[in-house]
Amino acid sequence: MSVQNGINGWAGTVLRVNLTTGSVTREDTLPKYKPYIGGMGIGYKVIWDEVPLDTEPFSEEAKVVFSVGPLTGSGVPCSGRTTITLLSNWSRGKSIVDAHMGGHIAHSIKYAGYDAIIIEGKASKPVYLKIEDDKVSLEDASHVWGTGTFNTNKVLSAECGAEFDVASIGPAGENLVSMSCMITSFGNSGGAGVGGALGAKNLKAIAIRGTGAVKIADPVEHKNLCDYMIRDLVGGNNNHNVPSRPQSWAEYTSTVKNRWQGGPGVMWGAAPDGAIDTGEQPSGQIAVAAYRATKGVFDYGDVVQQYIVKSGGCASCPVRCYSEYNVDILAEYDLPTLVSNTCVPAGSGPTSFYLKDAMHDFKDEGDSKIVLGLHGAYVMDDLGLWENYNNLGREFAWCLKNGVFEKMLPKEEFDSIPWHLMEEGDPRWLDDIMGRIARKEGEISRIGEGSYFFYKAWGLDDASKNEWGVNMYDMIGGNNNVTYNGYPKHHSSEDGWQSGLLYNVMYNRDCMVHVLTNFVRSGSPFNEVIKPVLESYFGEGCVDAPKAYTPINENKVKLAKWCFLQKQWQDSATLCDWMYPMTLSSSPARKYVGDIDLDAKYMTAVTGEEWTMDDILFSAERISNMLRGITAISFKIHENMDNLRKTHDAVPAWVFDKDPDVPAFSEGTDKMDREDWEKSLTMFYEAMGWNVDTGIPTRETLEKFDLGDMADKLEELGLI
Amino acid sequence: MALLGRRKPGFTTTEAVDPRTLSDAVNEDNIVTPCPAAEQAAGQPPVEEPLPANMAQALAQFVRNHSRGGYLVSLAQLSREDPNVPTLYEQMTSDPACGDIRSYKTAKDTYLYEEGIMSELYLMLNALALDGDDVNTIVTLVRYNSKVFPTVTPLDYFFRTPFSMTQEQVDAAVETILATGGELADIAETQAPSGNRYLYSTDHLTPVYAKSLAEFAEAND
Numbered sequence: 031m032s033v034q035n036g037i038n039g040w041a042g043t044v045l046r047v048n049l050t051t052g053s054v055t056r057e058d059t060l061p062k063y064k065p066y067i068g069g070m071g072i073g074y075k076v077i078w079d080e081v082p083l084d085t086e087p088f089s090e091e092a093k094v095v096f097s098v099g100p101l102t103g104s105g106v107p108c109s110g111r112t113t114i115t116l117l118s119n120w121s122r123g124k125s126i127v128d129a130h131m132g133g134h135i136a137h138s139i140k141y142a143g144y145d146a147i148i149i150e151g152k153a154s155k156p157v158y159l160k161i162e163d164d165k166v167s168l169e170d171a172s173h174v175w176g177t178g179t180f181n182t183n184k185v186l187s188a189e190c191g192a193e194f195d196v197a198s199i200g201p202a203g204e205n206l207v208s209m210s211c212m213i214t215s216f217g218n219s220g221g222a223g224v225g226g227a228l229g230a231k232n233l234k235a236i237a238i239r240g241t242g243a244v245k246i247a248d249p250v251e252h253k254n255l256c257d258y259m260i261r262d263l264v265g266g267n268n269n270h271n272v273p274s275r276p277q278s279w280a281e282y283t284s285t286v287k288n289r290w291q292g293g294p295g296v297m298w299g300a301a302p303d304g305a306i307d308t309g310e311q312p313s314g315q316i317a318v319a320a321y322r323a324t325k326g327v328f329d330y331g332d333v334v335q336q337y338i339v340k341s342g343g344c345a346s347c348p349v350r351c352y353s354e355y356n357v358d359i360l361a362e363y364d365l366p367t368l369v370s371n372t373c374v375p376a377g378s379g380p381t382s383f384y385l386k387d388a389m390h391d392f393k394d395e396g397d398s399k400i401v402l403g404l405h406g407a408y409v410m411d412d413l414g415l416w417e418n419y420n421n422l423g424r425e426f427a428w429c430l431k432n433g434v435f436e437k438m439l440p441k442e443e444f445d446s447i448p449w450h451l452m453e454e455g456d457p458r459w460l461d462d463i464m465g466r467i468a469r470k471e472g473e474i475s476r477i478g479e480g481s482y483f484f485y486k487a488w489g490l491d492d493a494s495k496n497e498w499g500v501n502m503y504d505m506i507g508g509n510n511n512v513t514y515n516g517y518p519k520h521h522s523s524e525d526g527w528q529s530g531l532l533y534n535v536m537y538n539r540d541c542m543v544h545v546l547t548n549f550v551r552s553g554s555p556f557n558e559v560i561k562p563v564l565e566s567y568f569g570e571g572c573v574d575a576p577k578a579y580t581p582i583n584e585n586k587v588k589l590a591k592w593c594f595l596q597k598q599w600q601d602s603a604t605l606c607d608w609m610y611p612m613t614l615s616s617s618p619a620r621k622y623v624g625d626i627d628l629d630a631k632y633m634t635a636v637t638g639e640e641w642t643m644d645d646i647l648f649s650a651e652r653i654s655n656m657l658r659g660i661t662a663i664s665f666k667i668h669e670n671m672d673n674l675r676k677t678h679d680a681v682p683a684w685v686f687d688k689d690p691d692v693p694a695f696s697e698g699t700d701k702m703d704r705e706d707w708e709k710s711l712t713m714f715y716e717a718m719g720w721n722v723d724t725g726i727p728t729r730e731t732l733e734k735f736d737l738g739d740m741a742d743k744l745e746e747l748g749l750i
Numbered sequence: 751m752a753l754l755g756r757r758k759p760g761f762t763t764t765e766a767v768d769p770r771t772l773s774d775a776v777n778e779d780n781i782v783t784p785c786p787a788a789e790q791a792a793g794q795p796p797v798e799e800p801l802p803a804n805m806a807q808a809l810a811q812f813v814r815n816h817s818r819g820g821y822l823v824s825l826a827q828l829s830r831e832d833p834n835v836p837t838l839y840e841q842m843t844s845d846p847a848c849g850d851i852r853s854y855k856t857a858k859d860t861y862l863y864e865e866g867i868m869s870e871l872y873l874m875l876n877a878l879a880l881d882g883d884d885v886n887t888i889v890t891l892v893r894y895n896s897k898v899f900p901t902v903t904p905l906d907y908f909f910r911t912p913f914s915m916t917q918e919q920v921d922a923a924v925e926t927i928l929a930t931g932g933e934l935a936d937i938a939e940t941q942a943p944s945g946n947r948y949l950y951s952t953d954h955l956t957p958v959y960a961k962s963l964a965e966f967a968e969a970n971d
């Protein structure tokens with residue numbers, strides 16, 4: 031454990047578990063992994079060093095890396111994330127991806143003394159990995175194999191002890207479904223196909239308990255920084271800094287639906303000892319910060335207040351973005367009523383499995399999204415199914431609406447599906463239909479292969495190959511694909527003009543970058559707050575007003591690069607990328623100016639070494655170049671493509687062709703302009719030190735980050 | 751409660767718990783976390799608020815108490831309750847001990863508040879709500895939001911405190927606004943793809959821009 035090791039910040043040990051041999055080995059985290067910080071950086075280093083990129087992702091030879099960072103478990107607010115790195119089984123190029131899991135298990139990994147756990151090999155029978163500090167063992171999991179994640183987590187907690195945190199895969203992972211995840215705590219998931227990758231290794235779960243701690247070099251400064259952050263900087267979820275309900279101290283009230291929904295009259299109506307009014311939550315008052323998000327109201331509207339038990343969340347999180355509910359209506363269907371999740375998996379994801387006309391009110395107007403959404407979230411989590419930021423739901427909805435299933439499924443299979451449950455708006459429909467996908471039952475389960483392979487299988491990626499005449503990537507409406515690689519946008523140009531689109535196309539899954547949406551949707555006025563604060567960081571013209579965009583400029587590219595690097599930093603540190611960086615503040619006294627150097631201050635206080643944001647972003651840029659280099663090699667190996675600009679980074683037509691009556695760069699649209707986009711890519715590649723024709727890092731850039739071996743490999747493949 | 755919540759009768763068994771078997775968490779003997787501030791305060795004499803020297807200062811204290819709860823004091827309403835209030839108000843405005851009391855005047859009333867407690871926006875919202883003119887409240891705030899943010903204003907904005915309007919109130923006021931024309935002709939309606947209604951001022955937003963901002967305002971991923 032780190033305190034015993036005398037290392038500040040890092041735990042000091044990387045654990046390696048070989049499931050084939052049962053061997054357990056340990057190696058020092060430092061100095062080898064320090065240039066990669068932790069989390070994502072360690073994961074990328076391990077995959078690059080140890081896993082040939084032609085490895086089948088769901089195989090014995092593949093590896094899965096669970097990793098945390100120097101700030102995880104240190105008490106720094108919003109540091110409860112675990113990064114899981116693996117090769118993608120489902121997106122074009124089968125390249126490197128990460129999943130990001132919240133809950134409490136990140137702290138347990140750290141307190142047990144580990145910065146990372148490398149999983150390799152394949153067990154001969156279902157097992158779970160049990161870790162209690164330095165005691166590591168593989169235990170029989172046959173009694174939970176085939177069961178859902180909630181049962182598994184409960185049974186293993188009972189077996190190992192209540193102090194253990196458990197994360198498990200469900201039937202989707204066991205059945206090697208690409209759209210699969212693992213679940214910890216009460217609905218905290220890590221997606222991107224992790225479930226299938228572990229299922230291929232017969233690893234059902236990880237149960238871990240740590241009794242150690244993280245050594246902090248300067249605990250007084252650390253405490254002061256934590257207080258300062260919650261008191262003067264933090265707003266609601268996504269650090270939205272203006273409340274959506276008028277509060278007596280607040281200078282602004284958001285009219286945009288933002289993620290600070292608590293306020294006078296907003297209730298946790300199902301709190302155990304009586305309803306709680308979330309009341310006034312002034313900036314400057316640490317004790318009320320956790321009432322601000324009340325995220326359920328954002329997800330479902332005011333009608334949900336009667337079902338909210340409390341706001342849950344991850345370890346070390348004062349923001350609490352996971353509302354917990356008791357939806358007693360579900361009891362009428364013999365379904366669990368205590369449910370919890372947040373955002374897309376709990377709302378538009380599950381309800382996409384119904385025709386709009388089939389959804390009906392249960393008790394109050396507009397409550398169908400609550401009942402169906404929350405039960406759907408429960409079912410998906412229990413099955414360990416991943417929704418690919420709702421590409422899964424959007425594709426199902428489109429097929430449902432357009433009669434695709436009737437044409438594409440064998441008649442016997444089509445007739446076996448209880449469509450009447452969907453037509454009646456019955457929540458039990460979700461158990462049936464999602465169960466088929468998770469168990470790979472029938473042709474309909476191909477939707478669980480992920481967009482890229484599903485489209486190919488049913489000819490939906492080529493208008494000439496299907497009777498509906500669509501290309502699912504390019505069509506306008508009901509389509510969020512941001513590349514042709516099989517994943518959707520995640521707050522892209524609709525929130526962040528060219529800058530948002532630039533970082534959206536850099537990854538091999540939805541980008542999960544929230545930097546721009548945190549201030550664009552903060553609820554703050556544009557001219558009085560957002561524009562002056564952001565321009566004070568990145569210069570004139572770096573930011574556009576919503577739906578009123580301007581052509582690309584250098585400062586937008588500067589901002590895009592900063593956002594891109596922030597993501598790698600956050601997933602390496604590990605810090606919650608819904609909250610960091612602290613771009614804005616909730617404090618009127620600070621004129622809403624955040625503190626974008628806070629991360630470096632934390633690193634200095636925790637490690638005892640002098641860290642600047644330049645140091646941090648340099649390391650993040652190293653990881654960014656690894657992402658890019660690995661992606662280029664994967665695309666060459668799997669797709670024989672040697673130009674990322676023309677393939678991986680290609681943007682579907684709808685992004686440019688939407689709103690046909692409104693020209694790009696005029697008020698009223700977020701559409702992009704093709705010529706401007708090409709210019710944006712060129713400027714971004716230049717800023718990153720990449721070849722502007724191919725979008726691949728140059729040797730000079732890679733060597734700047736000590737990645738000469740990657741340059742050698744790229745050269746060997748003729749990519750540079 | 752069952753592990754996963756309430757079930758139909760017979761789905762789970764109920765275990766009766768004898769409260770006498772539960773630990774007494776509030777028993778002082780069980781409180782293990784020391785609280786230095788509480789221990790220090792325990793030995794101090796009680797703090798006594800000085801009584802106001804006169805009724806004008808009593809009025810000022812009344813205003814302060816309300817401000818700290820997020821409320822304005824309506825001079826008209828208070829005067830109806832106590833005919834001495836206008837005189838006391840005059841005395842208060844010239845009393846240096848009441849220098850922190852400010853007034854916010856609208857066409858209908860004067861509202862009193864303690865300086866530095868409420869934001870300017872909240873003063874405006876509170877005064878509009880107390881004036882009780884739904885049409886004026888909606889028009890004023892729609893114009894304010896269109897100009898300052900710039901953004902469209904959802905109708906459910908007025909369900910929130912301090913307005914707490916009902917659906918019927920909002921619908922009636924919006925109908926009046928949109929039918930009035932003349933000096934209210936700049937107020938227009940747009941809808942998000944969800945069908946939810948928004949208002950905006952054409953003095954600050956074009957119809958195309960307003961429609962796109964309504965879509966932007968509702969995104970919830």
